[in-house]
Amino acid sequence: MAKSKSRTEAPQDASEDVVMQELPTSHQPDVQDDASMAEVDAEDDAEVEDEEEIEDDTQRVRLLPGSTPTAASFEFLNEGHTLGNALRYIIMKNPDVEFCAYAIPHPSEPKMNVRIQTYEGTTAIEALQKGLKDLQDVCDVVSDKFVAAQKDFKKKSISS
Amino acid sequence: MDYDPMAMDEIESKGPVIKISQADTVRVKFELSNADISFANSLRRVMLAEIPTIAIDLVEIEDNSSVLADEFIAHRLGLIPLNAEGIEELQYSRDCDCEEYCDHCSVKLTLHARCTGDENMQVVARDLVPSGDRINRVLGTPIINESSDGLGPLIMKLRPGQEIKLQCIAKKGIAKEHAKWAAPSAIGFEYDPHNKLHHLDMWYETDAKLEWPPSEYADWEEPPQEGERFDFNAVPDRFYFNVETAGNIPPDAIVTEGIKVIQQKLASMIHDLGETEGGENGDYNGPRSPEYNGGGDGWQDQGFTTPYGNGGNQSAWGGGAGGTTPYGTTPYGGAGAGNGGW
Numbered sequence: 001m002a003k004s005k006s007r008t009e010a011p012q013d014a015s016e017d018v019v020m021q022e023l024p025t026s027h028q029p030d031v032q033d034d035a036s037m038a039e040v041d042a043e044d045d046a047e048v049e050d051e052e053e054i055e056d057d058t059q060r061v062r063l064l065p066g067s068t069p070t071a072a073s074f075e076f077l078n079e080g081h082t083l084g085n086a087l088r089y090i091i092m093k094n095p096d097v098e099f100c101a102y103a104i105p106h107p108s109e110p111k112m113n114v115r116i117q118t119y120e121g122t123t124a125i126e127a128l129q130k131g132l133k134d135l136q137d138v139c140d141v142v143s144d145k146f147v148a149a150q151k152d153f154k155k156k157s158i159s160s
Numbered sequence: 161m162d163y164d165p166m167a168m169d170e171i172e173s174k175g176p177v178i179k180i181s182q183a184d185t186v187r188v189k190f191e192l193s194n195a196d197i198s199f200a201n202s203l204r205r206v207m208l209a210e211i212p213t214i215a216i217d218l219v220e221i222e223d224n225s226s227v228l229a230d231e232f233i234a235h236r237l238g239l240i241p242l243n244a245e246g247i248e249e250l251q252y253s254r255d256c257d258c259e260e261y262c263d264h265c266s267v268k269l270t271l272h273a274r275c276t277g278d279e280n281m282q283v284v285a286r287d288l289v290p291s292g293d294r295i296n297r298v299l300g301t302p303i304i305n306e307s308s309d310g311l312g313p314l315i316m317k318l319r320p321g322q323e324i325k326l327q328c329i330a331k332k333g334i335a336k337e338h339a340k341w342a343a344p345s346a347i348g349f350e351y352d353p354h355n356k357l358h359h360l361d362m363w364y365e366t367d368a369k370l371e372w373p374p375s376e377y378a379d380w381e382e383p384p385q386e387g388e389r390f391d392f393n394a395v396p397d398r399f400y401f402n403v404e405t406a407g408n409i410p411p412d413a414i415v416t417e418g419i420k421v422i423q424q425k426l427a428s429m430i431h432d433l434g435e436t437e438g439g440e441n442g443d444y445n446g447p448r449s450p451e452y453n454g455g456g457d458g459w460q461d462q463g464f465t466t467p468y469g470n471g472g473n474q475s476a477w478g479g480g481a482g483g484t485t486p487y488g489t490t491p492y493g494g495a496g497a498g499n500g501g502w
């Protein structure tokens with residue numbers, strides 16, 4: 001079977017075990033494949049290398065291997081549906097983005113993966129950055145609107 | 161990229177709208193509309209689980225002659241709501257410079273009660289006395305609602321002659337770690353009161369309409385017309401929140417704090433991404449962290465490939481061509497760009 005080359009310090013056996021178990025036979029030979037691979041791919045990556053980012057708790061976003069400029073998978077540590085779904089939505093709103101999805105590969109690992117594929121002219125990282133900023137803008141608006149609604153409500157309850 | 165991220169709805173107008181329908185010291189009810197369910201749910205989740213508050217975390221029991229086990233009492237103490245005003249100035253104990261806890265990262269409360277009468281005695285939250293240098297005068301003080309006659313929640317009862325003496329250390333935390341740190345006591349969250357979207361499948365014996373009471377928001381939205389066709393394109397866009405507090409944080413502050421927590425998450429992600437790109441002079445050569453790159457050169461790295469890539473040197477997706485989207489040759493339609501499938 002097509003084996004992955006593992007990095008020098010990565011425990012070879014462990015990583016390949018995972019690969020062999022998880023890899024459906026039909027997926028082995030060809031590289032060009034269908035969309036279902038997006039998630040399988042990202043999941044496997046997350047499991048193949050695991051140690052290094054855990055010791056570094058400041059860096060919570062990571063680019064997963066196998067990414068290209070316009071098609072990348074990101075791994076978020078200690079994030080889940082709370083950020084994942086909202087981020088996925090706002091990134092999909094970007095007309096330059098062809099595809100965006102998120103997954104939590106395993107329930108007992110505190111990781112969340114985001115897959116972004118863009119059209120030419122922008123990159124997945126730019127799309128992610130833009131998504132994060134757009135979500136910030138949404139938060140700003142909702143926050144302002146809530147404060148305004150509070151004032152409104154107080155005014156009304158005093159006058160009535 | 162000329163589109164308006166604020167326009168979360170297709171029939172966009174001025175972005176998200178908030179209407180408050182009820183607000184007092186215990187709850188705030190509001191409607192968030194013109195927003196997507198993913199954002200509304202993020203807000204709900206973050207308010208439930210990630211707003212920092214303070215709760216008793218360590219209990220040292222000096223004397224306990226009551227009928228209740230030490231750990232049972234300790235658990236009850238943990239669940240007593242404490243005032244969280246000024247919590248942002250309190251440090252997390254794990255981030256603090258001190259050994260175990262100190263005035264910068266904790267509030268100390270003591271409880272000492274003995275039943276001297278000949279009736280059973282109640283030990284209540286009011287008997288918990290904060291001590292030491294606190295960040296302000298209220299942080300960590302047990303919440304006493306008017307409904308409890310100024311006593312607060314019942315902790316335990318003592319029979320004549322029994323005694324309880326203990327010290328508590330209250331620390332900062334979030335409900336993701338333990339529910340005792342939950343900022344709201346509950347959050348109501350609903351949408352689509354007439355179930356037009358069929359997100360719910362109502363159980364019934366003979367008629368769901370008769371057996372299920374209408375939502376309090378049923379009047380806010382148009383009921384389905386007789387014989388109305390199901391709208392396959394409809395998405396929920398009005399969300400009714402009911403944020404209720406036990407008193408540790410005012411209900412409206414829970415909402416604003418919740419948004420703040422999302423903001424902080426996003427800010428930390430943006431910061432991290434900046435580091436990921438690590439000053440690679442702007443071009444697309446290796447937006448990844450240095451340790452990840454392992455001192456390699458550039459984008460398509462050395463042998464650190466996915467299980468799917470055969471050649472060590474190309475991504476699993478493209479043929480190493482870098483720029484093409486992997487879907488260029490998929491059944492999803494021709495030349496990636498242009499056909500606007502998504």
Ligand SMILES: [Zn+2]
Pocket residue numbers: 253256257258259260261262263264265266
């Ligand atoms: Zn300390």
